[in-house]
Amino acid sequence: MKLKNALLSATVLAACMFGSASAAELVVGFSQIGSESGWRAAETTVTKQEAEKRGVDLKFSDAQQKQENQIKALRSFVAQGVNAIFLAPVVETGWDDVLKEAKEAEIPVILLDRTIKAPDDLYLTAVTSDQVHEGKVAGEWLVKNAGDKKCNIVELQGTTGSSPAIARKKGFEVALAGHDNFKIVRSQTGDFTRAKGKEVMESFLKAENGGKDICALYAHNDDMAVGGIQAIKEAGLKPGKDILVVSIDAVPDIFQAMAAGEANATVELTPNMAGPAFDVLDAYLTDKKEPPKWIQTESKLYTPADDPMKVYEAKKGLGY
Ligand code: AHR
Numbered sequence: 001m002k003l004k005n006a007l008l009s010a011t012v013l014a015a016c017m018f019g020s021a022s023a024a025e026l027v028v029g030f031s032q033i034g035s036e037s038g039w040r041a042a043e044t045t046v047t048k049q050e051a052e053k054r055g056v057d058l059k060f061s062d063a064q065q066k067q068e069n070q071i072k073a074l075r076s077f078v079a080q081g082v083n084a085i086f087l088a089p090v091v092e093t094g095w096d097d098v099l100k101e102a103k104e105a106e107i108p109v110i111l112l113d114r115t116i117k118a119p120d121d122l123y124l125t126a127v128t129s130d131q132v133h134e135g136k137v138a139g140e141w142l143v144k145n146a147g148d149k150k151c152n153i154v155e156l157q158g159t160t161g162s163s164p165a166i167a168r169k170k171g172f173e174v175a176l177a178g179h180d181n182f183k184i185v186r187s188q189t190g191d192f193t194r195a196k197g198k199e200v201m202e203s204f205l206k207a208e209n210g211g212k213d214i215c216a217l218y219a220h221n222d223d224m225a226v227g228g229i230q231a232i233k234e235a236g237l238k239p240g241k242d243i244l245v246v247s248i249d250a251v252p253d254i255f256q257a258m259a260a261g262e263a264n265a266t267v268e269l270t271p272n273m274a275g276p277a278f279d280v281l282d283a284y285l286t287d288k289k290e291p292p293k294w295i296q297t298e299s300k301l302y303t304p305a306d307d308p309m310k311v312y313e314a315k316k317g318l319g320y
Pocket of ligand 1: 114248
């Protein structure tokens with residue numbers, strides 16, 4: 001296998017450089033954000049599976065949502081002399097210094113699933129979706145399906161300062177522009193978690209006439225949507241009917257909600273960011289082939305017309 005050979009040359013090289021690395025394995029440090037959502041847990045599972053399949057020694061570090069923990073993990077990977085680093089960055093800013101340290105140590109860094117604001121020579125590539133597009137697809141679905149009536153929307157945002165929270169908000173607003181009957185009346189972070197999504201949705205419902213003045217919920221991920229659905233039901237309303245529900249990720253649970261008529265649309269985000277990342281790393285270490293700065297993953301819209309229970313079953317095998 002190509003990556004194994006690349007490993008050999010990279011680790012033989014590393015052995016020469018660092019004196020002690022085993023010639024059998026490529027060592028990749030993976031700084032993961034945490035386990036805030038079903039999607040995130042699946043990304044972790046898939047990354048570990050992809051590493052195992054390719055014979056890579058993956059050093060996994062869970063940052064528990066804290067950038068400072070990610071920075072510490074990256075410094076520790078550099079000190080250990082890993083061959084490459086995968087970074088799923090919790091927020092967009094504040095990475096320059098640590099990425100410069102990795103660059104000085106000649107350790108390529110690949111960003112997974114979120115983007116950062118930093119000079120692009122500080123990382124090898126970013127494997128992400130087009131997060132503005134995801135928000136736009138969600139917004140366009142709503143504009144097309146909510147009709148011409150006045151539609152008050154509540155928005156559950158992702159983690160403050162994270163690229164998906166910023167971009168998904170932007171894309172959604174682009175889709176609503178020029179459609180004056182649509183208005184975002186409340187917007188707050190639910191931190192990408194189910195529990196916070198429910199809690200914030202409860203406050204939205206209270207503030208908006210028990211939910212009677214809300215036409216739609218837009219959640220930046222499915223977990224918050226599932227929490228929101230629970231809150232809507234507890235308020236005595238019907239999610240998916242009284243309040244339309246549109247979100248992003250396409251995790252199995254949202255398809256169960258869709259099958260029950262409680263969710264209306266989701267935009268898929270693949271949890272397999274690691275597969276493309278290992279492929280370009282392989283080409284880079286083997287042939288010094290520079291990848292493009294952005295490797296874009298697909299964003300597909302799913303609605304109840306897509307046989308939700310069938311999709312649910314199919315998804316279960318994919319790291320969920
Ligand atoms: O960065 C991707 C986002 O992070 C996912 O949409 C969300 O579920 C996760 O927490």
